[in-house]
Amino acid sequence: MQYLLSVINDSDDEATQDEQAAIDVFNDRLQTDGYWVFAGGLPGPSTATVIDNRGDDAIVTDGPFLESKEFIVGFWIIEAADLDVALRLATDGSKACNRKVEVRPFLTEADTK
Amino acid sequence: MTGVQEAITRAHREEWARVVASLTRRFGDLDIAEEAAAEAFAAAVERWPADGVPPNPGAWLTTTAGRRAIDRIRREGKRGTKSREAQVLFDDEPPAPLGAIEDDRLRLLFTCCHPALAVEARVALTLRMVGGLTMPEIARAFLVTETTMGQRITRAKAxxxxxxxxxxxxxxxxxxxxxxxxxTVLFLVFNEGYLATGPDTDPLRTDLTAEAIRLARLLRVLLPQDGEVAGLLALMLLTESRHRARLSANGELVALGEQDRGAWDAALIAEGHRLVRERLAAGEPPGRFQILAAINAVHTSARDIRDTDWSQVVALYDQLVRIDRSPIVALNRAIAVAEIDGPEVALGSIDGLAVSLTGYHAYHAARADLLRRLGRSNESRAAYDAAIESAGNTAEAAYLARRRDQLAKSCFNASGLPIPSLP
Incomplete structure (x- = not known):
């Protein structure tokens, strides 16, 4: 079962040195313990571009699809047995990066019957 | 009620959680478990009057529900739930060891009360899956429409x-x-029964308090060593023991000091006191519910309000304040302090709570009472008004209104001069 752990913040300030060190320790643990699938950091929403090609012409818009006070500044994708495991990892991840973390399950085959 | 109807009611009370819990373990799906359990009980209603009550109703219900679940899974399997069908093929009628069944009900409780679910959803799911209440019953309990409650439960299960x-x-x-x-979930259910909210409901809902006590008893069976489980059960029993004395003939809430203590339920008090003594003997630092139970044990030990050991009550609140810094605890402590150090001291200590408790009826009611005892009638009247305004319970509002109106009468005698209120 895979979960998306989104890191939420109200600024795109980069992680401090201490935060980055804690994130590195957490990432190492995810890899050693077999939870790691993928992870990445994102620059602020002002760097986003939205494409809408549902119609005849692709429309390009500068900026995020949704202006909001808080936004995703990074994410982990993890492999975990169940939500309890994912929540425990998210708890440690939030402490490490010093930001809020949202946990969402990926759809599985059983959900898409 | 006929013997068969009684047997069905009893089976529902005793076996519902067991049936849902064992089906959930077997099929890994709350939806299937709930529906199959409901169908099995419907089948019992239909068949038992004609066929007679089976010698082991629980086993009959579990087997019947299991078959209904398999039927449903096979039906859905044709629409593509291959994994489920495979599971059923390997797991047809598994023998359930007795110990595991107990664990299943505990599993069910922990799943329904999972912190990732919204609190209202936890309460609703627990009442449905563990308590066996129907959707209309739960909707009525929380004054929402059946559609809203149905969506809440469906969303939680999803x-x-x-x-x-x-x-x-x-x-x-x-x-x-x-x-x-x-x-917390069981306490929420209990509290809604203890002091029901809203104009369209009975002020005291013994159906809800009884259900909460039943679930707490179950939890106590499943976790006999847990001090807080024992504490919550004791707290509920000692609170419930007073329910017959809490409502007057004209539908007003009766304050603790004015209750007919002869109407208290001696059996519930004895059971609650036993639990409190058991926790004291355990010698472990008590949690919040154990301390609240001990406070209620002090109250239910006094044959008259004047016999209440208030210093013991205050000492227990001091202990509670150390682990629970909530302003509500501070308020209740102040109410006990008034009995020892007088209303002036108590009033001084609750003034600081105004900001956090301004929307809480009990804060205004406590202030009104303290001000009344100090003879500050105008301020007291204003506080009663604020308490009535924020009281969600009809019987409590009626009680507060009477106290306020008595205030108006006792302040002025025939000559229009203020007279002191009675002690």
Missing amino acids: KIRAARIPYRVPSAEDLPERVSGVL
Whole structure:
């Protein structure tokens, strides 16, 4: 079962040195313990571009699809047995990066019957 | 009620959680378990009057529900749920060891009270899945429409499935916090029965308090060593013991000091006191519910309000304040302090709570009472007004209104001069 752990913040300030060190320790643990699938950091929403090609012409818009006070500044994708495991990892991840973390399950085959 | 009807009612009370819990373990799906259990009980209603009550109603219900579940899965299997069908083929009629059944009900409670679910959803799911209440009953209990309640439960079940909220007893590391989550849900159910909210409901809902006590008893059977489980059960029993004395003939709430203590339920008090003594003997530092139970034990030990050991009550509140810094605890402590140090001291200590408790009726009611005892009638009247305004319970509002109106009468005698209110 895979979960998306989104890191939420109200600024795109980069992680401090201490935060980055804690994130590195957490990432190492995810890899050693077999939870790691993928992870990445994102620059602020002002760097986003939205494409809408549902119609005849692709429309390009500068900026995020949704202006909001808080936004995703990074994410982990993890492999975990169940939500309890994912929540425990998210708890440690939030402490490490010093930001809020949202946990969402990926759809599985059983959900898409 | 006929013998068969009684047997069905009893089976529903005793076996519902067991049937849902064992089906959930077997089929890994709350939806299937709930529906199949409901169908099995419907089948009992239909068949038992004609066929007679089976010698082991629980086993009959579990077997019947299991077959209904398999039928449904096979039906859905044709629409593509291959994994489920495979599971059923390997797991047709598994023998359920007795110990595991107990664990299943505990698993069910922990899943329904999972912290990833909204609190209202936890309460609703627990009443439906563990308590066996019907959707209309739960909707009525919380004054929402059946549609709203149905959606709430459906959404919660969908989240459990999609996010894979596990069906198991939490790890030792998480257990204390998760048990406390379950206790919170049971306490919410109890409190809604103890002081029901809204103009369209009975002021005291013994159906809800009884259900909460039943679930707390079940939890106590499943976790006999847990001090807070014993504490919450004792607190509920000692609170419930007073329910016959809490409502006057004209539908007003009766304050603790004015209750007919002869109407208290001696059996519930004895059971509650036994639990409190058991926890004292355990010698472990008590949690919140154990301290609240002990406070209620002091009250229910006094044959008259004047016999109340108030210094013991204050000492227990001091202990509670150390682990629970909520302003509500501070308010209740102040009410006890008034009995020892007088209303002036108590009033001084609750003034600081105004900001956090301004919307809380009990804060204004306590202030009104203290001001009344100090003879500050105008301020007292204003506080009663504020209390009535924020009281959600009709019987409590009626009680507060009478106290306020008595204030108006006792302040002025025939000559229009103020007279002191009675002690």
